[in-house]
Amino acid sequence: MNHPLPEELFDAARANDRAPFAAHLDVCAECRSAWERLRVGATLLDEASDDASLDAIDWSRIDAAVAAEGERVAAGIRAGSIRAPRPWKTYAMGGLALAAAASAVAYVRTHPSQDDLVARTDVTAPPAAQPVAQPSTPTPAARFDGAVLLAAGGATQTPPSGEAQRIASGAPLREGARIITTAVGRAVFSVQPAVALDVRGDSDVTLASLREGAATVTLAQGEVAVDRAGDTGSVALRAGRWQVGAEGDVVARVESHVVRVVVLSGRATxxxxxxxxxxxxxxxxxxxPDVGAPHAVPGEATDAKHVDLSMLSADGTMWALPPVDPAASLSVHGRGALPSSLEALRAPAPMTLQARLGRTIMTLEVGSGRVLAWHTSNVVAAAEPTVRRPPQHAPSAVQSPAPQGPTLNAMQLGIASRTAQGRFSHCFSTCREQNRCPTEMHGVIELAVDESGRVSLTALDPSANGARACLTNEVTHMRLPSAGAAYPFQVQLR
Amino acid sequence: MVMVSSNAPPLGILVSADDDAIPPYVARARGGDARSFQELYRTHRRDVARLVARLLGPRGDADDVIQEVFIQVFRSLVSFRGESRFSTWLHRVTVNVTLMHIRAAKSRPQLGTELSHEPSAPDDHSPVEGAARNERMRALYKILDTLSDKKRAVFILHDLEGTPAGQVATLLDIPVLTVRTRLFYARKEVYAAMVGDPTLESIAREMQGATASGGDEL
Structure with a gap:
């Protein structure tokens, strides 16, 4: 006796269409019982699907408001004040980092309650949304030349009429320059006398306008941060149809269908x-969002990739640094972290950089007059060298119960778990070393496994977003046990 | 595979056979013709309203969201380049605006648990049946409010709206497999929550009974 598949039975019960299985249900008491019970659940969904709630809609009010808006927008179009935005996404598609996902940042540390978020968010509705002119580029008289404060990991700039050059060379950045960073790249430079722009990894940025008193930066891909040391000089960030005027410290990141902006301090228009x-x-x-209105979302308004720039200055000297193992963690004594792939920085005074790699600590004296070279200064003793501990945040894998698909036996689950751990562990350790992932990660990685065992990433907990590119790459090479049919698989982060 | 279908009429904006990529009134509206904005609104308002009402549930603020959807559609119309069907784009805007509204509502302080809008029961129900139905709907949407936006959208579009998984994938711009994965977890969470809800517990128990005897899915 061929029983109908549970999903088929569910669908038929949901549609209250007994006919396809009538003959079977007449002779199979088990399926008949299941059918009757499924119909109970289907009734609930039927109730939720009915149209009764439309009766309560006050159409007259909506009609009037929508008609007024239609008139306003139509007038704006005719007057030329409302035009189609530039297709910024196509610029990103043409960039060098075509396949690279926008790097994500984990905003950890403070967890404001939702009520606090509302209370602190000074939201002002637009005044009847009068059409205004298209975003105009400020036109102050003098051109401003940006000075590179820090370069890491192979960031390049391409002048409007010139060839790409590494930012570590210290050449000034001028209006029209396009800055592209690699996955581990980073470029920090001044866009106003007391305002720095921090371009993070996998980013594509153009200095649309760079003038005394005002700068406009177009973000096609990735993430940038505006770091203001004073109150002068305005910076506008453009991404798609949006423009954000930063009057404080702001981080903006382009995601698939949304530009996420973290306003760390001050105001953003x-x-x-x-x-x-x-x-x-x-x-x-x-x-x-690509469509719809801007809105505040619950989340931690912090910048996990923040670098203390107070020790750098556009008036200082640009130093090319000797390479160090990119896996090392770099810092300045008492002044915070630096990018691990640091190549150059502009320092107004001598400073000592520290690199930590495993149990080894090295130092580099910058601006002291000595030849720049890393010196091993200390080796930290292992706390308990005999104890082999699992790596922090090593993922543990569990198979999700499949809707009607196969299940893995204990041996297959063990293989899958070890495979996932082996593939993913380095993604998280690297991510944390590069300050792209928070110390605490949680939630799950959701995978989809096809009939042949090929794997694709379907969902990732936001806390592990910094490792997304690495994980996406790993799953393309990954094979999990084949179970004859597709099944979902979950990897627990802890 | 047989797709889920509901007894409710399907959304016109999903199934219009003559659904051009850029309907004439949209093209005219993009040129600044005010009357075409009205034509667009009249053509799609009930479909948008139905979807908004379904996504919101018995909240009573559907009016505001419907209005916001069309305001956003009008303002964004110049950026619609016809890369997808207009109906698909409109549906995406509707889903996004509604989910934003839900998200914003969740972040606002709750002054009470009562819903401002009483879902109306069909006329052929007795007052007692109507009240019970309203209780069930309140309880169901209270559970749906606990789902993430992504799961909620997939569950409502597929299981309540009857939209095939392929169309849900197109509307939400995600792979079909992701739709199924989210649907699976959404159902799992919904039915787990139903077990703990006094109003829906009996239904959930019966459904779980069906699961036990009929297979591993609802």
Whole structure:
């Protein structure tokens, strides 16, 4: 006797269509019982699907508001004040980092309650959304030349009429320059006398306007941070149809369908297609979707990749640094972390960099007059060298119960678990070393395994977003036990 | 595989056979024709309203969301380049605006647990049946509010709206396999929550009974 598949039975029960299985249900008491019970659940969903709730809609109010908006937008289009935005995504597609996913940042440390978020968020609705002119580039008189403060991991700049050059060379950045960073790259440079722009890994940025008093930066891909040391000089970040005016410290990241902006301090004004939308006061996390309105979202308004730039200055000397193992963690005594792939920095005064690799600590004296070279200064004793501990955040794998698919036996599950651990562990350790992942990670990685055991990444907990590129790459080479049919698989982060 | 279908009429914006990539009134509206904005609104308002109402549940703030959807559609119309069907784009805007509204509502302080809008029971139900139905709907949407936006959207579009998984994938711009994965976890969470809800517990128990005897899925 061929029983119908559970999903088939569910679908038929949901549609209250007994006919396809009538003959079987007449003779199979087990399926008949299941059918009757499924119909109970289907009734609940039927109730939720009915249209009764449309009766309560006050159409007259909506009609009037929508008609007024239609008139306003139509007038704006005719007047030329509302135009189609530039297809910024195509620029990103043409970039060198085509396949690279926008690097993500984990905003950890503070966890404001949702109520706090609302209370602290100074949101101002647009005043009747009057059409205004398209976002205009400020036109101060003098050109401003940006000075490179820090370069790491192979960041390049391409002048408007010139060839790409490594930013570590210390050449000034001028209006129209395009900055592209590798996955481990980073470029920090001044865009105003007391304002630095921090371009993170896998990013594509163009200095659309760089003038005394005002700068406009277009973000096609990746993440940038505006770091303000004073109150002068305005910086506008453009991404897609959005423009964010930063009046404080801000981090902006382009994601698949949204621009995520972390306002760390001060205010940020948001415009869409030249129309003023809202003002937000930090700390707050806001999302600017491809379609729809900007909105604050619950989240930690912190910058996990923040680098203390106070020890750098555009007036200092640019130093090319001798290479060090990229796996090392770099820092300045008492002044915070630096990118591990650091190549050059501009220092106004001598400083001592520290590199830590495993149990080895090395130092580098910058600006002291000595030849720049790393010196091993200390070796940290292992705490308990005889104890082999699992790596921190090593993923533990569990198979998700499949809807109607196969299950893995204990041996297959063990193989799958070890495979996942072996493939993913280095992603998390590297991610943490490079300050792209928080110390605490949690949640799950959701995988989909096809009939032949090929794997694809279907979902990832936001806390592990910094490792997404590595994980995505790993799963393309990964094979999990084949179970004859597709099945979901979960890897627990802890 | 047989797709899920509901007894409710399907969304016109999903199944229109003559659904051009850029309908004439959209093209005219993009040129600044105010009357075409009205035509767009009149053509799609009930479909948008139905989807908004279903995504929101018995909250009573559907009016605001419907209005916001069309305001956003009007403002963004110049950026619609016809790379997808207009109906698909409209549906995406509707889902996004509604989910944003839900997210914002969740972040606001809750002054009470009562819903401002009483879901209306069909006319052929007695007052007692209607009240019970309202209780069930309140309980179901309270559970749906606990789902993540992604799972909630997939569950409602597929299991309540009857949209095939392939269309859900197109609308949400995600792979079909992801739709199925999210659907699986959404159902799992919904039915687990139903077991703990006094209003829906009996239904959940019966459904679990069916699971035990009929297979590993609802």
């Amino acid at each position: 948001v415009e869409a297609d030249g129309v003023s939308q809202m003002q937000f006061s930090g700390p707050v996390v806001i999302e600017l």
